[in-house]
Amino acid sequence: MEKTKTAVRIAGHEYTIVSTDAPEHIQRVAAYVDRRMSDLAIASRMAPNVVSVLTAMNLADDLLKAQDENVRLRQQLLMNTQRAG
């Protein structure tokens, strides 16, 4: 799959993302990170680098919980299929 370069703006800085994902998806992800960083920055008055690291912590927390939930849902689907078959 071909890689494209997408310029995004996060916390006032521009970054170039090289990815096989569609530029629209990259912009959606960047806007999401920008909002999460800005929410944390407003609430905490921490240094920008600390905000970046703690935003990564918050996102990883949500990600691990979403992955756990995914496993739970897949198990439930599998159980339902076995019950029906």
Place this chain on the structure above:
Amino acid sequence: MEKTKTAVRIAGHEYTIVSTDAPEHIQRVAAYVDRRMSDLAIASRMAPNVVSVLTAMNLADDLLKAQDENVRLRQQLLMNTQRAG
């Protein structure tokens, strides 16, 4: 729920996380972020702050995809329930 303080180490720096989550969960999340940052830092030789922001981008990308997958699985479960009922 009571909040506890947990000291974690990410990319060589110590952070204090205040959370209602169990300290074991906080350490799991911190170890995950540390590994993702270190993988990116080794692969790219970027400045630490850029590594933090791009790690947040990668985590948000995975999170949004996991959330989309969650919605898909829930819809499938609902469809199966309606079919069975």
